[in-house]
Amino acid sequence: MTQDALFTKEAPPGPKPISKGHWGTVVLLSLIISVVAVLIGTHKIQVGPAAIVLFPIIWAVVIGGLIGTQRIRPISGASRTVATLLLEIGIIVFLARLGTQIGPSLTKFTELGPxxxxxxxxxxxxxxIIALPVAVALGLGRVAIGATWSIDRESFLAYAIQRFGVRSGEYRGVFSVWLLGSLFGAVFISLLAGFLGGLGIFDPRALALGLGLGSASMMLxxxxxxxxxxxxxxxxxxxxxxxxxxxTNIVGFYAGVFLSLPLCRALYKFWSRLFGRDDDGELITARHGTKAGITPAAPAESNLQLSVETDPPLKVTPRVIFAAYAIVGVSAVIMNSVGTRSFVGSDALGILVLLLLTGxxxxxxxxxxxxxxxxWVLAITTILSAPFLPTSAWIAGLTQHLDVILIGLPALTLIGLTVGRDVSALKSLSWKIILVAFLTYSASFIAAAAIGQFTLHL
Structure with a gap:
């Protein structure tokens, strides 16, 4: 069902089968939360010259997260399984709509190539460059390598499992940054982008370039x-x-593996010597003291194994897939109509085309x-909507009334509803790794935006 395989805990014995009730619960909750988020609307909080922008995406993730972690009537593992399937499809539909906006603009971007x-x-x-020295100084040891060589999306997590093993410090760093990014990345980047955009320091085009983090939810x-x-x-x-x-999706993983990781490992040694830290993050002088009879420190945090709870499996049949696509499509049409307060027949046809391209x-x-x-979906939709193909006018006519943010809203709501699966892992994270994780997201975004700013104004 998922696109990437992860190491997880064994599921509890005898899970209840996934029923229509689980599907109904997820669909109803996601739609209600999305509508509430749209009704709450957009609010700006002025912070000096900048502004924190609170808008429906943030409300949807936060409300979904609150419901997903509450214990009065907890979201079941079966419901989370359904939510995960719908999330995977919904995110790709959102990317398909984004791709239809790239194609018509290709000619404009030729001058922005560099x-x-x-x-x-x-x-x-x-x-x-930015996050690694902080991580080493905080005493994360080899966890610092995994936490700072990238923003650690799924492909990096799979690589870390194979390259370093699940008991390594590097894996723990990758896992922590992946987990926090999956749950809170969209909200954090939206707040950061709004704050930086409000300062007026960056060209908005440079900030847009910086959003190519390799994560669809963060970009959204x-x-x-x-x-x-x-x-x-x-x-x-x-x-x-x-x-x-x-x-970033095309070249980012390879650049990370062959460029960023070797540089990170080399600089890790430099910073470790400078700050006097060993591979467990302890001060070298303190570690040497154990030879004089001082009680050894407790096992380093980096040797602990992290995992997330496994939800019950879903038997993916053609009927289930058809139902999932239909739910995602209907939800997109409903949210687009609610948010834009209008509906035209081409909206439904546009969503149908996006679903077909998603499949x-x-x-x-x-x-x-x-x-x-x-x-695949970004490449296909970009080409089909490019002005040099006869399909461009047809694609534009079908999708012109579809708001990309509203289409992606139900999917981000589902991120919040699945948070309960990761509560145990979240509780095991220290404040240090949380701080470094958010610094890693910030460094990737700001550094890319700064380079974009410099290049745009040469």
């Missing part, structure tokens, strides 16, 4: 905030962010596992 390509340098090296959060701050440039912001994210992308990802569905 900026689009060079921003990846910020994503690859920004985290290592940041795009939403910037689009509200710069409504006249909303279309360009969305297209640039999606194009930047596509490039094609999943199929291609199974045939060519090295290329994820997110890359």
């Amino acid at each position: 900026a689009i390509l060079l921003q990846e340098v910020g994503h690859v090296f920004g985290t290592v 959060g940041g795009v939403g905030a910037l689009s509200l701050l710069y409504p006249e440039q909303a279309g360009e912001i969305m297209a640039l962010a999606a194009l930047s994210n596509l490039i 094609l992308s999943f199929r291609l990802a199974r045939l060519v596992p090295s290329i994820p569905s997110s890359v």
Whole structure:
């Protein structure tokens, strides 16, 4: 069912079968939360010259998270399984809509070519340069390597499992940053993007380029905030962010493995010597003291194994897949109608086309596992909507009334509803790794935006 395999705990014995009630619970909750989020609307909190933008995406994730972690009537593992399937499809549908906004703008971006390509340098090296020394100074030991060589999405997590093993400090760092990013990344990046956008220091196009973090949910959060701050440039912001994210998805993993990780390991040794830390994060002088009879320190945190609870498996049949796609499509149409307060017949046809392209992308990802569905869907929709193809006008006509933020809203709501699965792992994280994780996200975004800013204004 999922695109990437993760190591998890064994599921409790005898889980209840997934029923229509579980499907109904998830669909009803996601729609209610999404509608409430839209009704709450957008609010700006002025902080000096900048502004914190609170908008429906944030409300949806926060409300979903509160419901997903409450213990009065907890969300069952079976319901979380359904939510995960719908989330995977919903995110790709959102990316499909973003792709249809890239194509018509391709000719505009020819002059931005260097900026689009060079921003990846910020994503690859920004985290290592900025976050790594802080992580080492805090005493994270080899956890610092895993936590700062990238923002650690699913492909990096799988690589860390194979490369370092699940009991390594590097894996613990990767896991922690992956987990926090999956649960809170969208909200954090949306707040950061809104704050930086409000300062007026960066060109909004540079900030859009910085949002190509390799995470669809983080990009969606940041795009939403910037689009509200710069409504006249909303279309360009969305297209640039999606194009930047596509490039990161294509080359980011390989750049991370072959460039960022070796640099991170080399600089880790330098910073460890400078701060006098060993691989467990302890002060070297204190560790040497054990030879004089001092009681050894407790086992380092980096040797602990982290995992998330496994939800009951879902038997994926053609009927289940059809139902999931139908739910995602209907939810998208409903939210677009609620948010825009309008409905035209082409909206439903547009969603149907996006669903078909989503299905094609999943199929291609199974045939060519090295290329994820997110890359396939962005590439396909970008090409089909490009002005040099006859399909561009047809795609534009069907999708012109579809608001990309509203379409992605139910999917982000589902992120919140699945938080309960990860509560145990979250409780085991120290404040140090949490601080470093958010610093890693910030460093990747800001470094890429700064390079984009410099390149745009050469």
